[in-house]
Amino acid sequence: MRKPQDARQRILDAAEQLFAEHGFDATPTSKVASRAAVPKGLLFYYFPTKRELLRTLVGERLDLGPIDTAELIDKDNPVRSLLNLTARLDEIQRASDVLRVIVWREQHTHPEIGAKLSEHRRQLQSIIESVLRASTVGPVTAARLRAAAQAWLAIVTMRPAVEAAHQPPTTLAALAELVCDGLRASPA
Numbered sequence: 001m002r003k004p005q006d007a008r009q010r011i012l013d014a015a016e017q018l019f020a021e022h023g024f025d026a027t028p029t030s031k032v033a034s035r036a037a038v039p040k041g042l043l044f045y046y047f048p049t050k051r052e053l054l055r056t057l058v059g060e061r062l063d064l065g066p067i068d069t070a071e072l073i074d075k076d077n078p079v080r081s082l083l084n085l086t087a088r089l090d091e092i093q094r095a096s097d098v099l100r101v102i103v104w105r106e107q108h109t110h111p112e113i114g115a116k117l118s119e120h121r122r123q124l125q126s127i128i129e130s131v132l133r134a135s136t137v138g139p140v141t142a143a144r145l146r147a148a149a150q151a152w153l154a155i156v157t158m159r160p161a162v163e164a165a166h167q168p169p170t171t172l173a174a175l176a177e178l179v180c181d182g183l184r185a186s187p188a
Contacts, residue, residue, distance in 0.1 A: 010036040081135035
């Protein structure tokens with residue numbers, strides 16, 4: 001016998017797949033219920049509105065959860081540390097590749113998605129800053145650290161779009177070196 005949580009999970013899984021394939025607006029709740037193999041009434045028991053289904057889906061699956069940055073830090077090697085972090089983030093995102101499609105597609109038409117994406121970016125930037133702080137030897141101003149983290153955040157979040165546009169990939173290591181060189185440079 002299936003547990004009630006299984007039905008909720010199946011609904012979220014079905015919504016994730018269908019919203020990624022067809023978009024939120026083009027996916028009727030009846031199709032989500034059918035794909036999840038649950039009665040439509042059960043879908044509305046868990047998610048009173050379709051918008052609530054989208055909000056919950058993004059809220060739960062865009063969360064990075066705890067990332068143990070200690071295992072990613074290569075002392076006095078911020079380039080390697082950034083690459084380690086990026087590899088870990090890639091692992092996390094691969095687990096929900098279709099969700100990335102939903103977020104990028106729906107962020108402009110659903111303000112709650114845009115807000116969750118902004119929160120996600122702040123969380124990522126904080127993680128990047130902590131990795132840079134822990135792996136860089138010597139004094140670094142808070143402003144430089146923040147700027148380097150923002151630059152790396154832009155690089156790792158734009159990478160999928162660049163790859164999808166079939167642009168020639170710039171090696172990630174070269175970009176990490178560029179960011180970290182700027183981190184260590186003395187202000188002019």
